[in-house]
Amino acid sequence: MxxxxxxxxxxxxxxFFMLALPAFAQSTVKFDKEPLVIQTxxxxxxxxxxxxxDTNEQRQRxxxxxxxxxxDAGMIFDFGTSKRVQMWMENTVLPLDMLFIDRAGTIRGIKxxxxxxxxxxxxxxxxxxxxxxxxxxxxAKLGIKSGxxxxxxxxxxxx
Numbered sequence: 001m002x003x004x005x006x007x008x009x010x011x012x013x014x015x016f017f018m019l020a021l022p023a024f025a026q027s028t029v030k031f032d033k034e035p036l037v038i039q040t041x042x043x044x045x046x047x048x049x050x051x052x053x054d055t056n057e058q059r060q061r062x063x064x065x066x067x068x069x070x071x072d073a074g075m076i077f078d079f080g081t082s083k084r085v086q087m088w089m090e091n092t093v094l095p096l097d098m099l100f101i102d103r104a105g106t107i108r109g110i111k112x113x114x115x116x117x118x119x120x121x122x123x124x125x126x127x128x129x130x131x132x133x134x135x136x137x138x139x140a141k142l143g144i145k146s147g148x149x150x151x152x153x154x155x156x157x158x159x
Contacts (some may be wrong), residue, residue, distance in 0.1 A: 031051035031053060034049070034154060036048045036152035037151045038148055038149070038151075046142050049073055050073065054077075059077050062092070062133070064090075064092050066093060074132055074133055074138075076133075077130060083129075084125070084126065087121075087122045088118065088122060089114050093117075095135075096113075096134065097134045097138050098111040098132070099134070100125075100126070101150050102126075105155045109146055110144070112136070132150060
């Protein structure tokens with residue numbers, strides 16, 4: 001009987017850690033926030049409040065384990081230098097649009113509807129300094145396209 005109780009107890013402990021680990025892991029990485037505006041070629045200005053991922057730890061965590069994000073929210077990844085960027089969606093619950101942005105703030109490419117939990121590589125194809133992640137469908141719904149301009153304090157400090 002004691003062996004069965006021990007196994008049940010061990011199973012509950014393992015289940016607790018499996019369920020609690022994603023929430024615990026997310027809470028250990030902090031992100032600052034800033035306003036960000038996308039200016040479309042048609043003259044439309046679209047505002048967001050984005051979290052800033054500018055350290056290795058923050059870029060590695062990104063939006064992993066998040067189950068929801070406001071329509072006017074997102075995350076900007078600052079890679080420090082312009083380079084070809086490769087991302088993936090492992091441990092990312094939310095479907096996302098990824099906007100690949102150069103040093104000047106110009107959108108150079110968009111990956112729409114990145115698939116949650118996928119290990120497929122999402123490649124910027126060209127050198128970029130930033131990646132902006134928004135909820136999937138935002139780019140199409142808001143008319144955001146390559147060539148549009150992104151303005152934020154993070155981007156402005158390097159112009």
